[in-house]
Amino acid sequence: MAPVTVRAPAKVNLALAVGAPSSDGFHPLATVYQAVSVYDDVRAVAAEPGEFSVRVTGADSDDVPTDERNLAVRAARMLAQRHDVKGAGAALHIHKSVPVAGGMAGGSADAAAALVACDALWGVQAPRSGLLELAAELGSDVPFCLVGGTAVGSGRGEQVTPVLGRGSYSWVIAYAERGLPTPQVYAELDRIRAGRAVPLPVVPGQLMNALRNGNARALGDALCNDLQAAALELRPELARILDVGDAAGALASLVSGSGPTTLFLARDDEHASDVATALSSAGVCRLAQRVTGPVPGARVIR
Numbered sequence: 001m002a003p004v005t006v007r008a009p010a011k012v013n014l015a016l017a018v019g020a021p022s023s024d025g026f027h028p029l030a031t032v033y034q035a036v037s038v039y040d041d042v043r044a045v046a047a048e049p050g051e052f053s054v055r056v057t058g059a060d061s062d063d064v065p066t067d068e069r070n071l072a073v074r075a076a077r078m079l080a081q082r083h084d085v086k087g088a089g090a091a092l093h094i095h096k097s098v099p100v101a102g103g104m105a106g107g108s109a110d111a112a113a114a115l116v117a118c119d120a121l122w123g124v125q126a127p128r129s130g131l132l133e134l135a136a137e138l139g140s141d142v143p144f145c146l147v148g149g150t151a152v153g154s155g156r157g158e159q160v161t162p163v164l165g166r167g168s169y170s171w172v173i174a175y176a177e178r179g180l181p182t183p184q185v186y187a188e189l190d191r192i193r194a195g196r197a198v199p200l201p202v203v204p205g206q207l208m209n210a211l212r213n214g215n216a217r218a219l220g221d222a223l224c225n226d227l228q229a230a231a232l233e234l235r236p237e238l239a240r241i242l243d244v245g246d247a248a249g250a251l252a253s254l255v256s257g258s259g260p261t262t263l264f265l266a267r268d269d270e271h272a273s274d275v276a277t278a279l280s281s282a283g284v285c286r287l288a289q290r291v292t293g294p295v296p297g298a299r300v301i302r
């Protein structure tokens, strides 16, 4: 069994409409995901039957649990169990570039990568639909990390439908000093909305048109995030980062997913460099990075 390395992308949300929580505490979503060019790599090596381990290196690696809570380990175990893989075991090595607790689906990317890596390592050849089902059980964003590209997410975000769009977009991502736990941001949104009627979440038609036409300016006008108000309430200093992006002429400046990562749409790569430089030199964030999207979902690279 030759070792397998899989690369999985981070996501940004171009739209994130959040409904009222249902009885299980989850919120119905209408979202548009885009996979962007910042990746975690997961390498899977065969181990003794029943032995599963993980080692984590790279950005924020100290913040990732290496026990049974690790989402990549859970993914590997789940694949082995559901497909009754005889003698399955794996030593996983996650190399992180996606920030932890940054609202960019870093843990979900690792789970998606582990599913694809162990599927190849053990020669399971699970059908795509089977992998997507396991992914949905592991977390709301995991199916999208498998699919990649640009896609509409519904349900909890786990029901993913690819969007046929044109072109590639130049983004800048600004990482904050500290992460923000996703459940806390949803709870803050519920608190802000308490006593108010919350409409069913829908993806704006204007945004879908912008994607179909590949029009960055129109896309910038249509980007939206219901979690932004909650993230700003919890981290007021994020407003300053958004202001710097606006002043640098970003087509849009917004919180990415549940934050605290912020997202800026640039006109082109050169403008993205200018926006990234403005953010870095203002000293408002830990790191400002240029990325492009869409990029493919989790795939074997070695």
Ligand code: C5P
Pocket: 025, 026, 027, 028, 029, 138, 139, 140, 141, 155, 156, 157, 182, 183, 186
């Ligand atoms: O599904 P996932 O494990 O990624 O979700 C992390 C947390 O985010 C959930 O435990 C829940 O608190 C919150 N969440 C939510 N509604 C969603 C997705 C996530 O409330 N649709």
